[in-house]
Amino acid sequence: MKRNVLIIGAGGVGQVVAHKCAQHNDVLGDIHLASRSIEKCEAILRSVREKRSLKTGGRLVGHALDALDVERTAQLIRDTGAEIVINVGSAFLNMSVLSACIATGAAYIDTAIHEDPLKICETPPWYGNYEWKRHADCAGAGITAILGAGFDPGVVNAYAALARDEYFDKIDSIDIVDVNAGDHGRYFATNFDPEINFREFTGQVWSWQKGEWTANKMFEVSKKWDLPVVGNRTTYLTGHDEIHSLSKNLDVPNVRFWMGFGERYINVFTVLRNxxxxxxxxxxxxxxxxxxxxxxxxxxxxxxxxxxxxxAGKTCIGDVVKGVKDGQKREIFIYNVADHEEAYAEVGSQAISYTAGVPAAAAAILVAKGDWDARKMVNVEELAPRPFLHLLDQMGLPTRIRDAEGDRPLSFEGKPATAATRAAEPALAG
Amino acid sequence: MKRNVLIIGAGGVGQVVAHKCAQHNDVLGDIHLASRSIEKCEAILRSVREKRSLKTGGRLVGHALDALDVERTAQLIRDTGAEIVINVGSAFLNMSVLSACIATGAAYIDTAIHEDPLKICETPPWYGNYEWKRHADCAGAGITAILGAGFDPGVVNAYAALARDEYFDKIDSIDIVDVNAGDHGRYFATNFDPEINFREFTGQVWSWQKGEWTANKMFEVSKKWDLPVVGNRTTYLTGHDEIHSLSKNLDVPNVRFWMGFGERYINVFTVLRNxxxxxxxxxxxxxxxxxxxxxxxxxxxxxxxxxxxxxAGKTCIGDVVKGVKDGQKREIFIYNVADHEEAYAEVGSQAISYTAGVPAAAAAILVAKGDWDARKMVNVEELAPRPFLHLLDQMGLPTRIRDAEGDRPLSFEGKPATAATRAAEPALAG
Known part of the structure; x- marks a missing residue:
């Protein structure tokens, strides 16, 4: 059992993580929130108090911290007695926060891959350039480090593991599809840190195809999907974190990531990039x-x-998995639909922050309870998917399955969902 | 007679002015070029020497100068013995350079209106906010200050004065049309300082219509013109310097400025502005x-x-003037066509710089010779247009006339051009 959580980062995702940890503070203990800006911490903690998110009485404290400073971060971990650190700050912070966790013995959880501010889109696999270099250090010291435990990467990795464990004997392809059909009413905005958002698309697009790294340009390859709830959507082959671990950890020759973009986004991006x-x-x-x-x-x-x-509106994110089961070809879509307005009503954040932050809090609960306390560095697909998906089902991110048998929630009755469970659930409008 | 020229500003226009002054250094005397960057001065002076632009032996010297510093600018005017200052630096420098001229007695020439870095598109008439406030100082000290002596403002103001003097009894409208049909082969670039370029379009569009200032938004009002050489072009109602003096100095109820923009420019501008x-x-x-x-x-x-x-390609800039002559309605287009490649071959600059820089050098020659040594502050339409247009004809910017009688060069035979002179000149392809 590990207790007391230090959340690093007070943006939209940090707000979600703080609320969700507060809702489970009977398990997680004290909740500390650190950011370069103490004002941003205080605003989030006010929101947690106003929405009465704390399940039981407990500490809820904000801290000013430059998390690039390993010494100060380690000191804050010691001072707060945090045994779990959830890093949802800038992607530039991962390696310094991880170092602080290794130095102090705290468990480490993040939601996105490390980036060097001066480098874009490095040689794949990206995890090999930074995080995985500390693999032996974590194993040696018995440090739990769960990499990429947001939605994508994160939940989609668990979907891939679930497909492997329960739905396929052999997987030929995993296509992760991420569509945000929401509308924020602005001329243009990114749904998370613009700097990190744009950095995803300014370099080469790396995908794993036929067992090899394949390079494309952004917006070079597009594909339409007919998705539940959000309907027909055009997506573009995009480089993304999870490809870089799934390609190593799963024996799957094709792992691709497809992100939906509107015309406005593509135009603004193209002008700014050019x-x-x-x-x-x-x-x-x-x-x-x-x-x-x-x-x-x-x-x-x-x-x-x-x-x-x-x-307003919804997101649809999931894995289209193709392969063979019992000698038969099979295709399945494992996915979640989230709603911007519902997320805002619950925790004051939009659904992109919500889908990234809830899984990180769920991972912390699983570490605290011991289910996911791996005592080494892992990506999410290396952990048992069911406890995670079950907890997410209860925490606001239910998993659904769409295949030849129909569209239904993932069942947690102890066996894979089948068409038999479908009738009991209201269908989502298609 | 005034002699010795100090050119302030070592951009594309400064390069043209340096070459053109060098080509007339028998009249102008020493040529000094000052800029914040001495390297940019040296590069231009190297180009002047390489192209053997100096007409006779004479001084050609570069100086590092922060022209926002009135004292240092005045000192440089004194040190160089410059009796004429041509300010083609940033539009933020006008008032400090003008002050230095008033302090030293040097004549002042510029090509664009003064701007305050922190203010966009102030109350019309713009000249009233800065330059014209020094009108009495110039008159009192007998300082010649010629405002806006580039192409637009500048030559188009002289075209307006020519129309008033020779072609109309009463003018109803002056529509200044500026189309650059050149292609630089880049994704996007501005033809002069991007900062000044964009600042022209981010505020309200002021035009003078029915004797009143009228406000529009950029790209709100468009108009197509069938122009000589460059053909059919879409232009947009745009705020511009010359409207702010012509509306005061000419008894004309409608003065508008129309600038040609391609779709790429409009898209990039719209994205960046939004x-x-x-x-x-x-x-x-x-x-x-x-x-x-x-x-x-x-x-x-x-x-x-x-x-x-x-x-490569050409520019077409001129005045569409409508009114009455001898009781008859009349319409005339007074214009120039310039060629990017020819400008580059002669002085190493493109045609936008060329059309702005040649008139400033011509104005300096007219001041040196006494024709335009007004000993007060004037806009170009307050000076005799024929000496200016005649000199420009010889310096690379010939004036042409298109009206009901056809398309022909402006004649300098001592009377207005008529159809009779047309046959002697090769027609430009339409």
């Missing part, structure tokens, strides 16, 4: 000021957490 | 750096002078 405004490399103004263009773009765009009050 | 990246007001990055977005956009865009080697 002008050089998405560059992570500094430029010098005529006045001699050195500045990274992408950081200025981030500064002028809406704060993603500010979108939440006006956000 | 995101807030064209803002002249500083923002703060997540790291706490204060920066003006527009200055970062400028920093990533191509240096306009770098476009020149690959620039």
């Amino acid at each position: 002008l050089g405004l998405l560059s992570e490399q500094p430029v010098k103004t005529a006045e001699g000021l050195e500045v990274v263009p992408l950081k200025v773009v981030k500064a002028v765009l809406p704060d993603p957490s500010s979108l939440a009050p006006d956000y | 995101l807030g990246l064209l803002s002249e007001q500083p923002v703060k990055t997540a790291e706490g750096l204060e920066v003006v977005p527009l200055k970062v956009v400028k920093a990533v865009l191509p240096d306009p002078s770098s476009l020149a080697p690959d620039y």
Whole structure:
């Protein structure tokens, strides 16, 4: 049993994690929230108190922290007695926070891969460039480090593991599809940190095809999907974290990630990229000021957490898995549909933050309870998927299955969902 | 007679002015070029020497100067013995350079209106906010200050004066049309300082209609013109310097400015403006750096002078004037066509810089010779247009006339051009 949680990062995802940890503080103990900006921590903690998210009486404390500083981060872990650290800060922080966890013995959970501010889209597999280099350190010290425990990466990795365990003898392809059919009413905004968002798309698109890394350009390859609830959507082959672990941990020759983009997004992205405004490399103004263009773009765009009050519509994210079971070809879509307005009503965040933050809190609960306390570094597909998906079902992110037999919730009656369970559940509008 | 020229500004226009002054250094005397960057001065002076632009032996010297510093600018005017200052630096410098001229007695010439870095598109007439406030100072001290002596403003103001003097008894409307049909081969670039370029379009569009200032939004009002050489072009009602003096100095109820824009320009502009990246007001990055977005956009865009080697095609800029002569309704288009490649071959700059820089050098020659040594502050339409247009005819910017009688060069035989002179000139392809 591990107790007391330190959440690092006070953006939209941090807000969700704080609320969800508070709702389970009988298991998790004290809840600490740290960010460069103490004001952002305080705002989130106010929201947790206002919405009465704390399940039982307990500590709820904000801290100012530069999490690039390993020493100070380790000291805060010691001072707070946190045995679990949930890192939902910038992707630039992973390695320093992980180092602090290894130094202190705390369990580490994050939701996105580490990035070097000055490098975009490095050689695959991306995890091999940073996190996996500390694999032996974690195993040696018995440190639990769960990498990529958001929705994608995270829940979609668990979906892949579930498909492998219960639905297929042999998987030929996993296509992860991420569509946000929500509308925030702004001219343009990203749904999470614009800097990290754009960095996903400015380099090469890496996919795992026929057992090899394949490079494409962004918006070069598109594919339409007919999805539950959100309907027909055009998506684009996109580089994404989970491909870089699934390709190693699962014996699957094709792992691809498809993200839905509207015309507005593509136009804005194309203009900004072509002008050089998405560059992570500094430029010098005529006045001699050195500045990274992408950081200025981030500064002028809406704060993603500010979108939440006006956000309406749903997201649909899941895994289209194809392969063979009992000698028969099979195709299955394991997915979740989340609702922006419901997420906002519950925790004050939009659904993109919600789908990323709830799984991280669920992972922390599983670590606290021992189910997922792996005492080594793992990606989510290396852990048992059912406890995670069961907990998410109760925490607001239910899993559904669509295949030849129909569309139904994933059953937790101790065996895979079948058509027999379907009639008992109301169908989601298609 | 005034002699010795100090050119302030070493961009694309400064390069043209330096070459053109050098070609007339028998009249103008020493040529000094000052800029914040001495390297940019040296590069231009090298180009002047390489192209053997100096007409006679004479001084050609570069200087590092912060022209916002009135004292240092005045000192440089005194040190160089310059009696004429041609200010083709940033539009933010006008008032400090003008002050230095008033302090030293030097004549002042510029090509664009003064701007305050933190203000966009102020109350019309724009000249009333800055330059005209020094009108009495110039008159009192006998200082010649010629405002807006580029092409537009500048030559188009002289076209308006010519129309008034020679073609109309009463003018109803002056529509200034500026179309650049050139192609620089880049995804996107502005033809002069991006900061000044964008600032023209981010505020209200002021036009003078029915004797009143009228406000529109950028790209709200469009108009197609069938123009010589460049053909059918869509233009947009745009705020521009010359409207702000012509509306005061000419008794004309309608003065409008129409600029041609391609779809790419409009899309890029729209995206950047809507995101807030064209803002002249500083923002703060997540790291706490204060920066003006527009200055970062400028920093990533191509240096306009770098476009020149690959620039092909022509510009067409002129005045469509409508009114009455001898009781008859009349319409006339007074215009110039310039060629990007010819400009580059002659002075190493593209045609947008060429059309702005040649008139400023011509104005300096007229001041030196006494024709335009007004000893007060004037806009170009307050000066005799024929000496200016005649000199421009010889310096590379010939004036043409298109009306009911046909399309022909403006004649300098001592009377207005008529159809009789037309046959002697080769027609430009329409």
